Amino acid sequence: MVALNEWVAQVATLTRPDKIQWCDGSDAEHQALIAQMLADGTLESLNEATHPGSYLHRSHPDDVARVEHLTFVCTNEREDAGPNNHWMAPHEAHAKMDALFEGCMRGRTMYVIPYCMGPIDSPLARCGVEITDSPYVVANMRVMTRMGAPALARIEREGSFVRGLHSIGELDPERRFIMHFPDELAIKSFGSGYGGNALLGKKCHALRIASHQARNEGWLAEHMLIVGIENPQGETHYVAAAFPSACGKTNLAMLIPPEGYRQAGWKVWTVGDDICWMRPGADGRLYAINPEAGYFGVAPGTSTKSNPNALASIQTNTIFTNVGVTADNQPWWEGLDNGQTPVTDWRGNDYDASKGPAAHPNSRFTVSAKQCPSYSPEAENPAGVPISAIVFGGRRASLVPLVFEARDWTHGVLVGAAMGSETTAAATGAVGVMRRDPMAMKPFCGYNFADYFAHWLSFDDAGAKLPKIFHVNWFRKGDDGKFLWPGFGDNLRVIEWMIGRVKGEAGATQTPIGYLPKATDLNLDGVSLNEEAHAKLFGFDHAGWSAEFDSIGEYLGEYGPRMPQALHDEQQRIAAALKG
């Protein structure tokens, strides 16, 4: 294909690699890359008896998370990127990046990775090509995307693809930028080898660039898990949920039903754990695919109690990044309940508890979705799965109850737009700081949030059969600073209530912020909650919400006249009801 070959040649002229390797995704290619990375220390082997085919990668200690302050959206007009993005004019950004890329691959191999986001035969799928000088990126892209020959064939057929150029450069935090050019379907990423900055199919393509494409083409690209909930009657409802980074998407996507539910015949099917592309089908419902083929999941906290499906998935053929290691060379992280202890920390030093955790808080595993015991066969369906409910949620230690339902689509869009959450280790910077993170897309929406909300509102047209919208908070804390809700498997109780609402069967009480269940509207058999937990998980704090709505009003105002009037109206209506 001329356009692709020309671009590859141009990049080679700029970056001066010693060698160019077109990746076909084959086993032989993969084995050769692994051998090379073991030889040069990029990967270390792990205990082959307990973790066959698995490896450890230790990244540079200053390169362990996404870098939101170095991530830019480069549109012609600053306003099109919006106050939610860092912006640079495209010509300036290209000049800056091309200067960094100049000669950066001397002495290295340049890998050309054709990939497809989504089932290869799906009309909802989109393709891209990533050029990188990192074999670690190649190995991860092979797990996270449909990479190689079939993707290249689709690219040749379609002609259009996202161009991602990546180099680890010198891994110098002072020479690190992640730039997006939505109008050119292009990405330039320099100076980081970390997942969200370097695996360009993921956040850069499937969220920032795709959100832009989705707006133009009438679909949605979202930071959402997709999970199928099968009830004892064999009926499956698909739920899509947006929680910010490290706030529980992987856990909810792989949920194991509590004891009583399992016995009754409830089953949970994982379609995706991080990204959801959806668009209206002929019947007016939203149909969703998971554009990814693997999981790049948070390791710490993954245990037989919290997420047995994830743990089962990562026993073989897994790349671990920045975890600790035990005496017999098994991967280890805080929260792992296998009776082992670490001897080496994520930096490769002798483990010393006084010097911090053995695994970095944002250490991750990379594994094929097919290794997950709950992997849904529908995840490969090119038509996607119909979505019954959309869930928004964040980490809110105070105010926000366990669950509530939006009155209608417009109210639901406001609920998403008003989302707040405490920051986590997934991005560099302070942890635990409450910020607005609309629809969990603050770091990922490739255009002005005001336009994004307008796009969301536009789905409510004649003939649409839209999902109901809910908000959850698994992270409400008591006066003792502990979580009040058991979470994890028990979250199915909340989902069951949502499905009951979708079917018009479950009860709720109307409040100014939406419909709240009473504790008796949920199945809480086997859960013990004290009085404080009951009050805070199911109660409604009138004065607290009134203050929250003033702050939401201020936040919407930051977007100026581009903010849809319908959201202002909705916010004002609720604020007035709360004051009344």
Ligand SMILES: Nc1nc2c(ncn2[C@@H]2O[C@H](COP(=O)(O)OP(=O)(O)OP(=O)(O)O)[C@@H](O)[C@H]2O)c(=O)[nH]1
């Ligand atoms: N208290 C509580 N913690 C939870 C629950 N579900 C997940 N977590 C915690 O959330 C953190 C990680 O959540 P993940 O599911 O890996 O995060 P994610 O949303 O997939 O994140 P990204 O991959 O960064 O987008 C871990 O610390 C978990 O222990 C829950 O129901 N209750």
Ligand SMILES: O=C([O-])CC(=O)C(=O)O
């Ligand atoms: O992008 C990453 O590196 C991991 C991720 O899912 C997130 O941060 O939301």
Ligand SMILES: [Mn+2]
């Ligand atoms: Mn994510």
